Amino acid sequence: MTMSHPQAVLILAGIAQKPGTTKRDSLTIARRVLRRICAYREAIHDQRRALRREAAKLRAFEPFTKQQADALEQQARDYGAAQLEAVRPVLLAYGGDLIRDHSGYMAALGFDGVCDVLNVNTVEREQARRDGVDDLAGLIFVHNLEDSSSHRGEDFKRGPLFEACFAAMGHFIRTAPEGTLPDPFGPDGPLYGAPVRMVQPDGTVTIKRPDLTVYDASGSRVVKR
Numbered sequence: 001m002t003m004s005h006p007q008a009v010l011i012l013a014g015i016a017q018k019p020g021t022t023k024r025d026s027l028t029i030a031r032r033v034l035r036r037i038c039a040y041r042e043a044i045h046d047q048r049r050a051l052r053r054e055a056a057k058l059r060a061f062e063p064f065t066k067q068q069a070d071a072l073e074q075q076a077r078d079y080g081a082a083q084l085e086a087v088r089p090v091l092l093a094y095g096g097d098l099i100r101d102h103s104g105y106m107a108a109l110g111f112d113g114v115c116d117v118l119n120v121n122t123v124e125r126e127q128a129r130r131d132g133v134d135d136l137a138g139l140i141f142v143h144n145l146e147d148s149s150s151h152r153g154e155d156f157k158r159g160p161l162f163e164a165c166f167a168a169m170g171h172f173i174r175t176a177p178e179g180t181l182p183d184p185f186g187p188d189g190p191l192y193g194a195p196v197r198m199v200q201p202d203g204t205v206t207i208k209r210p211d212l213t214v215y216d217a218s219g220s221r222v223v224k225r
Helices: 005-016 023-059 066-078 081-100 105-118 122-130 136-142 160-175
Strands: 196-199 205-208 213-215 221-224
Touching: 005 023, 005 081, 023 066, 023 081, 023 105, 023 160, 081 136, 081 160, 105 122, 105 136, 136 160
Parallel strands: none
Antiparallel strands: 196 205, 213 221
């Protein structure tokens, strides 16, 4: 019997909570969870598209088929709505964690260790190293290097981890107070702590790293991470 995507996600989440789970295991599980969630969402959207195609065919025979076409379009809008809403918080939680690397994957596994788990091809890995990419958000979101060889040369970004980060970034933008969208690299932004690559007038690229100095209530410096 084939396991459903929700069942698989629950089982994987349970494994992730077990004592002794390593950072490598956690990142691997995150990839599998997000792959399942993305496949689940895509299946729902596929069915919605199929219903809309049927509705479009009926539109050609209006007004006699208008009621049927309207019903199909409503069915497309409703199909899987509860399921999509249920997985959305999981997607956002993973995305927020990955963008900021709250779990400390880079610190624990190092650049090559993370690239191994993400299945980053040697060619793209070495190019990223030359470009100064040394953070999780850079690998996953900015450069989209998860399973890099499978989408080399494509002009769009994709992949389970990228989708989670994209969802988290979209949520961040949508929920920011109107007219006061904060800097995504600022203290309250999802990319706070990530290095920013800046192109200088002469064409050289420099990396600007944020000041993460921490101060206590009296204003005295406590620690610099």
